[in-house]
Amino acid sequence: MAGIIFYDIPSSLEPQAWSHNTWRVRYALNIKGIPYQTVWVEYPDIEAVCKKIGASPTGEEAPHYTLPVIQDTSTGAVISDGPLIVEYLDKQYPDTPALFPPGTLALQAGFTAAHAHAISPVRQFVIPRVNSRLNPRSEEYFRRTREQDWGNKMEDITPVGEARVVEWGKYRDGLGKVDSWFKKSTGPFLTGESVTFADVSVVSCLIWLKVIFGEDSPEWKDIASWHDGRWDGLVNAFAKYQH
Incomplete structure (x- = not known):
């Protein structure tokens, strides 16, 4: 085992x-x-x-x-x-790559909280899609608890029409803030060439969206095209760990 x-x-x-x-x-x-x-x-x-x-x-x-x-x-x-x-x-397991290098725990906690806040507008788009991807027993539980959280029917959580355009734009702009943080790095990851937990947190949210929306969905194609392809590139950089 x-x-x-x-x-x-x-x-x-x-x-x-x-x-x-x-x-x-x-x-x-x-x-x-x-x-x-x-x-x-x-x-x-x-x-x-x-x-x-x-x-x-x-x-x-x-x-x-x-x-x-x-x-x-x-x-x-x-x-x-x-x-x-x-x-x-x-x-x-100290002989494995450290995702919280010494002295970075507080900074990474702050980053992951800021990242979660920046991308929060996407939740209204992805939660109903998650519901449709679950097995029946989990779907019933997820629907019941999330409808309580949102105070709305699952089918009514995602905005439509002009409101959808506005809210999707808020998510794009939130990712734009995160992109500006990455641009300050000297390498592909937040601290340069080495992966940290902060990078893992960002890519975990991206793979969540890619899996739930679908690789060929308009939503993922949008995300993959933003900010000079940074997000699609980050997911691809982690492909060898995606199993």
């Missing part, structure tokens, strides 16, 4: 991986070359599985169980939450 058991959420697609949150850990494991086994968990089963293996909840106000989670069979550790998992992997 692999040393790491990685708990992920399946889709109805092939391959099944889709979630930007879990892609951050999948990419990290692949970059580090750490063997792992994927256990697929449908949305309604996440809480029970997490409690069974002793994974901590990630919600701050009330117990809320989410994926990714890893279980390290070589140490007995069970870690919840993507950044904490990658911090653990850096410390426990």
Whole structure:
């Protein structure tokens, strides 16, 4: 059995991986070359599985169980939450590429928060598409919980007409801010030639959109064409870790 058991959420697609949150850990494991086994968990089963293996909840106000989670069979550790998992992997497997180089943890936390805020307008476009890509049990759970979060029917979350043009433009402009940060680097990644967790966070959101919208969709073709092709190029740079 692999040393790491990685708990992920399946889709109805092939391959099944889709979630930007879990892609951050999948990419990290692949970059580090750490063997792992994927256990697929449908949305309604996440809480029970997490409690069974002793994974901590990630919600701050009330117990809320989410994926990714890893279980390290070589140490007995069970870690919840993507950044904490990658911090653990850096410390426990020091002979692998460090995604949080010494002294960068706070800066990377700030960057990932700023990036998430900058691209937040895309959520209204992708959430309904995610719903259509899930297996039936997860689809029912996802629809019910997201409609509660948004206060709207799934079919009415994505804007239409002129509002769609405006909101899609806000996402493009948000990515433009991120592009301006990348331009300050001396290499293809944020710190130059070496990949960090911040790069992984950015590309995880991009692969999420590419998988959910579809490679040949108008949405992905739009994104791939923006900012001199930076985003398509970044996804391609990570292709060897995309499994």
